Amino acid sequence: MAFVRVEVVDKQLDVAALVAEASAPSCGAIATFVGTVRESASVAANSNKAVTSLDYEAHPTLAKEQLREIATRASDKWDLESVVAVHRVGTCELGEPTVVVACAAAHRGEALDACRWLIDELKATVPIWKKEIYADGSSWVDAHA
Secondary structure (H helix, E strand, C coil): CCEEEEEEECCCCCHHHHHHHHCCCCCCEEEEEEEECCCECCCHHHCCCEEEEEEEEECHHHHHHHHHHHHHHHHHHHCCCEEEEEEECEEEECCCEEEEEEEEECCHHHHHHHHHHHHHHHHHHCCEEEEEEECCEEEEECCCC
16 A cells, blocks of 8 residues: 655745655656746736746645545556655745646656646646736636746
């Protein structure tokens, strides 16, 4: 049975500590994804606006439950040794990490495939909502942006 840690937190993410937490002596690979706040808008209607920050909101119970479900599915499907998936809520500044996914497996193929699948599933299914903040307003972003 794999080690699985999932959280939805309202504090800055320590990327190195989260990746280290996924480490296991039996693993030859740890695939990671770190999502950060970028300055270009992902909302088409605001493509000419610069993002100054992001605000994330989540359903506190359902987000963690759904995140655990998909992390466990990834672990089972790709025979992972460990999975760490942590997402920020609250205000996030430019360049700041907003989500960290780390998947550890014996071989790189499983780790890479699981990591990509997990972040895609997270964005598609976990009840976490993103609002882009601009100098002159804000806009909620589609889950797939």
